[in-house]
Each structure stands twice: as structure tokens, then as C-alpha cells.
Amino acid sequence: MSQKRFNLILNDKISAFKKIIKVDADKSISIRSFLVGSICQNISIADNVLESDDVLSTIECLKNLGVKIQKLKSNRYLIFGKGLGSLSLKRNIKLNFGNSGTLARLLIGILSTTPGITVNLQGDSSLNKRSMKSLIKLMNKFGAHFYPKNKFNFPLKLISSEMPVGINYTAGVSAQLKSAVILAGLNSYGNTVITEIQRSRNHTENMLMKNSQIISIKDKYEKIITIYGKKHLSPIKLNVPNDPSSAAFFSALTLLNKDSSLTIKNVGLNSTRTGFYQLLKKQGAKIKFTNLKKNNNELRGDIIVKSCKLKPINASKFYYTNMTDEYPILFVMAALIKGTSTFRGIKDLANKESDRILEMQKILKQINVKSKFSKGVLKIFGKGTVNATNKTIKVPNRGDHRLCMSSFILALLTGVKTKINNFETVFTSSPSFLKIMKNDLGVKFEIKK
Numbered sequence: 001m002s003q004k005r006f007n008l009i010l011n012d013k014i015s016a017f018k019k020i021i022k023v024d025a026d027k028s029i030s031i032r033s034f035l036v037g038s039i040c041q042n043i044s045i046a047d048n049v050l051e052s053d054d055v056l057s058t059i060e061c062l063k064n065l066g067v068k069i070q071k072l073k074s075n076r077y078l079i080f081g082k083g084l085g086s087l088s089l090k091r092n093i094k095l096n097f098g099n100s101g102t103l104a105r106l107l108i109g110i111l112s113t114t115p116g117i118t119v120n121l122q123g124d125s126s127l128n129k130r131s132m133k134s135l136i137k138l139m140n141k142f143g144a145h146f147y148p149k150n151k152f153n154f155p156l157k158l159i160s161s162e163m164p165v166g167i168n169y170t171a172g173v174s175a176q177l178k179s180a181v182i183l184a185g186l187n188s189y190g191n192t193v194i195t196e197i198q199r200s201r202n203h204t205e206n207m208l209m210k211n212s213q214i215i216s217i218k219d220k221y222e223k224i225i226t227i228y229g230k231k232h233l234s235p236i237k238l239n240v241p242n243d244p245s246s247a248a249f250f251s252a253l254t255l256l257n258k259d260s261s262l263t264i265k266n267v268g269l270n271s272t273r274t275g276f277y278q279l280l281k282k283q284g285a286k287i288k289f290t291n292l293k294k295n296n297n298e299l300r301g302d303i304i305v306k307s308c309k310l311k312p313i314n315a316s317k318f319y320y321t322n323m324t325d326e327y328p329i330l331f332v333m334a335a336l337i338k339g340t341s342t343f344r345g346i347k348d349l350a351n352k353e354s355d356r357i358l359e360m361q362k363i364l365k366q367i368n369v370k371s372k373f374s375k376g377v378l379k380i381f382g383k384g385t386v387n388a389t390n391k392t393i394k395v396p397n398r399g400d401h402r403l404c405m406s407s408f409i410l411a412l413l414t415g416v417k418t419k420i421n422n423f424e425t426v427f428t429s430s431p432s433f434l435k436i437m438k439n440d441l442g443v444k445f446e447i448k449k
Contacts (some may be wrong), residue, residue, distance in 0.1 A: 008423040009446040010408065013388075013415035016259040021250065021440050024432045025050040025075065026243040026268050029203050029298070031102050032179070033238045034058050036207050037079030038067040038087065039110060039186065044079040044235040050243070051075060053428040057098035061107060064093050084187045084233055087114050097123040097154075099353065099399060099428045102176055104154075105135050106204075109180030112144035113164035113187040122155040126353050126399030129153060134177055141167045142184050166192035166229050173321045173348060175201035175272075178225075185227035186214060196223040200321040201272045206297035207236060241268035241300040245325040246430045248276045249405050252329045253441075254305040255285055256336055256413050264303040275322025276330070277303070283311040283337075310337050312382060317345020324349075328406040331360045331380060335369040336413055338384035347376040353400035363407055366393045367416055388415040397422035401429050408433075412443060423447075 030050040035058065037044030049055060051074070059069055065087040068080035087110065089095075097104040104123060111117050122128065133152035140146075143161025166188045171178040178194060182204050185192025205225060208215045214231045218224045247264045254262040269289055277287050286306035293300060313334050323330075327349055334341035349356040357378055361371045368391075370381045393416050395407045404426050411418035426433050437443040 004449070005422055005424055007448040008408070008420045009448060010411035010418045010420075011415075011446075012444050014253070014257055014412040014441065014443055016257065017441050018261045019440050020263040020265065021436055022265045023242050023246040023250065023267070023436065024052065024430050025240045027052060027054055027245075027429050028102060028201060029207075029238070029240045029268065030055045031058050031100065032106065032203055032207055033236065033240065034062055034069065034077075034079055035106050035110060035183070036204070037081055037236055038062050038065070039084050039183075040079075040081035040233045040235045041083050042081055042235045044081055045237045046077045046079060047075065047239045049075050049077055049240055050429075050431075052431050053098055054100035054103060057096065057100055058103045058107075061095050061097065061103065064095060065089050081233070081235055084230070085114050087111065088116065089119060094120040094122055097121070097127055099124050099127055099425065101127060101130060101353075104132070105176040105180045106183055108135060108139060108158065109183035110187075111158060112139040112142050112160055113184045114160050115162050117158065117160035120155060120157050124399065127154060130353075131351055132156070134174070135180055138167075138169065138177060138181055139184065142188060164188040166190040166227065168193045169195070171196045171198070171200065173198050173200055175203075175321070179204040182208070182215075182225065182227055185229055186231075186233065188229040190229055192227040192229065194225040194227070196225065198321055199223065199272060202270070203298070206270075207238070209297050210234065210236070236296075238296050241295070241298055242266050243429070244268050244273045244276070246433070247303055248326045249329050249409055249433075250436070251277070251287065251303065251305045252333050253409050253412060255280065255307055255310065256333060257307055259307060261304070261306045264305070266300055267303050269299045269301050271299070272322055275319045276326040279313065279315055279319055279323065279330075280310070283313055284308060285310060312337055312339035313341040313343070315343045317376075320345050320348070324352075325402055328356050328360050328402045329409060331364065331378070332406050332410045332413075334380040334382050335364050335367070335410070336384065336386065337382045339382055341380045341382055343378040343380075345376055346378060352402075354398035354403060356400065356402065359398055359400070359403050360406065363393060363395060363403070363410070367391055367410075367414065386414045386416065391416045393418040395420040399425055401426045405430065405433060408437075
């Protein structure tokens with residue numbers, strides 16, 4: 001479902017609001033539900049699935065690998081699992097990951113230890129620029145090969161391992177690399193042992209936990225995940241919570257918009273995903289989690305946000321793994337909070353859908369907000385209120401949904417005339433973003449085809 005290209009123009013400041021909304025379902029869990037379901041035995045069920053471009057790319061790739069996926073109704077799917085090592089594809093079919101780094105890394109994890117796979121891999125222009133070097137090095141250890149040699153971005157050819165053997169891996173900040181190793185380990189001989197030194201998203205582990213014969217987690221002094229290869233994988237039944245990263249943009253808007261409050265329903269509140277909220281609470285943000293409950297090992301609940309005065313943001317490097325997607329909107333908030341905000345340990349943001357540090361610096365410069373990036377530390381010299389007279393913001397096409405969404409919020413909070421090119425990229429993660437803005441929050445914008 002590649003969206004037709006369109007640009008967006010905003011020219012008005014948002015009014016005060018008091019609303020209850022529901023954001024889009026979690027993209028990370030939606031993608032994983034299809035990938036894991038495809039290698040289980042029998043039929044898995046995924047409910048409240050996000051129907052965005054990235055998830056539809058996942059479904060398309062799996063169908064090309066012989067997986068039957070049936071849509072029962074909107075956001076509800078049956079996945080007819082083929083079992084471990086059973087994915088296969090017809091000759092000359094390429095797998096296209098679209099814009100999704102999550103899909104690319106996790107599916108390559110599965111395919112690297114699926115015997116008999118030779119396949120050409122590609123993404124869109126944004127994904128094709130992103131380095132896959134760390135992933136390729138890891139999958140080489142399982143015995144997979146990638147061609148051309150010493151090329152680390154798509155397009156690439158993958159030849160899977162005929163005799164994959166489990167590895168030992170020390171995981172860092174990337175949940176996608178950790179998940180790729182877990183998924184590759186499932187169909188490898190022997191055990192794959194992952195020692196996690198920095199906690200990253202644990203959705204893949206949570207999804208597999210009911211299959212106690214294939215995974216064990218010891219979490220005392222350090223987290224050690226053991227994957228027992230070549231075991232039977234029972235089907236999963238999932239209800240996907242709503243996305244805390246999508247909710248962050250609406251939360252930021254509410255916190256900085258005078259006399260406003262918002263309740264966001266049924267949001268995933270897994271502790272590996274709530275860094276944005278925990279950090280802002282420390283700066284004085286009025287944020288509350290209510291109606292907490294667990295489903296499929298995933299905590300969920302409602303987020304209640306009220307506008308308030310915030311202190312400058314001081315984010316240590318330890319926040320990075322728990323709020324990777326939220327940094328662009330945090331940079332916007334920092335620009336509109338008086339004083340100097342500091343973000344440490346963020347150099348990996350340069351290898352996201354775009355170089356998110358550089359691109360956000362360029363956007364903030366257009367409203368005369370100064371910033372300085374050096375040695376993995378970004379300082380933003382926040383102005384508080386911005387004088388919007390005679391200012392315009394132009395956001396070029398960088399194929400990055402988070403840049404588009406962050407610029408949109410900046411425009412609403414300042415009233416600065418803003419033109420965002422190729423806004424359709426937001427549909428990769430948040431297809432309801434504009435609908436919620438218009439119908440629930442009364443935002444006016446102009447679409448230019």
C-alpha cells in the first residue's frame with residue numbers, strides 16, 4: 001500500500017483542547033506478530049494489528065515466502081504458520097522491505113538459518129542508505145553469506161546457512177539486532193546465548209515466552225537469554241497494544257499547549273518503551289499511567305497528560321534504548337522550553353531513516369533555535385516562546401516519518417508557516433495521525449498533491 005506522495009502546509013497555532021483519543025497500534029509488536037506467527041506450527045491470531053505501510057510490507061514479504069495470511073476483518077488476521085525452517089520462495093522473487101528497518105533485520109534473522117534460501121533483498125530509497133554492517137557480521141557467524149562482499153547496504157543477495165549453529169552474542173542498544181539473533185537461533189543447532197548489557201525492547205522475547213521449551217531468561221545481575229534451537233514452536237494469540245511512540249507526539253503537544261489535557265487509551269507501557277514519559281516526569285511533566293493490565297506479557301494502560309511548565313530536558317545516555325523513536329519530538333520540546341537541554345549518547349540516531357540529529361538541527365535553525373552537536377552530545381538552546389512573524393519552516397523529503405510528525409507538532413505549537421514534503425511517509429507508522437489531528441483536536445492543514 002504505497003501511498004501517493006503529498007506535501008502538507010500548516011499555518012495556524014492549535015487551540016486549547018481536552019480530549020480522549022486512541023492512537024494507532026504498536027508497529028514493533030505488529031511486525032513481530034506476523035514474523036513469529038509464520039514460523040510457528042498451526043494457526044496464530046493477531047488482533048488490533050497496525051495496518052501501516054511497514055506492516056503491509058511484512059505481510060507481502062511473508063506471502064512471497066509461502067505463508068498464508070488471512071484477514072478476518074479490519075486489524076484482525078490469521079497467520080498459517082509453516083514451522084521453523086519451512087519458508088521458501090519461487091525463483092527470481094525479490095523481497096522488498098519498503099521503509100522498515102525492523103522488518104529487514106528480523107526477517108533476515110529468520111532467513112539466514114532457513115536452509116535453501118537464495119534471495120535478493122532491497123528497500124526503499126531511505127532504507128537502502130542505511131548500514132546493515134552489524135547485522136551482516138552477526139548472520140555470517142550463523143553461516144549465512146551476503147553479496148557483493150564488503151557491501152553493507154541494500155540491494156544485497158542473501159544465501160542462507162545450510163548447517164546453522166548457535167552463537168554467543170553480547171547485545172548492545174539495538175533491539176533489532178538482538179531480535180535477529182533470537183530468530184536466527186531458533187532454527188540453529190545447539191543453543192544461542194545472548195548476554196544483554198543494555199536493556200532494549202523485549203517484545204520478541206515476550207512473544208516467545210509461552211514456548212518455554214525454546215527460550216529461557218535469567219535476569220539477576222545481567223540479563224541472559226538462551227535460545228534452544230530446532231524445537232517445536234506453538235502458535236501465538238496476540239492482541240496488540242497501541243503505540244507509545246505514536247502517543248508521544250500527542251503527549252508533547254498537550255504538555256506544551258496551554259490549558260490542554262488528553263487521555264490516550266490502551267497504550268503499550270512496557271518499561272523498555274516508556275523512557276520518553278519517565279524522562280519528562282523528571283522535568284515536571286504532568287503524566288499519569290492508569291488502568292494498568294498485562295496481556296501477552298506486555299503491560300498496557302491509559303496515559304493522562306496535562307499541560308504544564310517544564311524544566312529543560314537532561315537526557316543521559318541510558319535513555320537511548322527506551323526512547324529511540326522519540327528523540328526528534330524531544331528536540332522540538334527542548335526548542336520551546338526556555339534554557340539549555342542536553343541529550344547524551346545519541347550518535348546512533350545518524351543511522352535511522354535519516355540522520356535525525358542533523359535534520360532536526362536544520363529544522364530548528366529555521367526558527368532561530370541554536371543547537372550544538374559534538375562527541376555524541378546534543379545541546380539545544382531553548383527559547384521558550386518563538387516569535388512566528390515572517391518565519392517559515394521547510395522540511396525536505398528525507399523519507400523519515402518521525403521528522404515529519406515532529407515538524408507538524410512544532411508548527412502547531414508556534415504557528416510558524418510550515419511546508420512538510422512527502423508527508424505520506426507518516427503512514428509507515430501512524431496512518432491515523434492526520435485523522436486524529438483533524439477530527440479530535442480540530443487542527444487545520446492543507447494537503448498539496
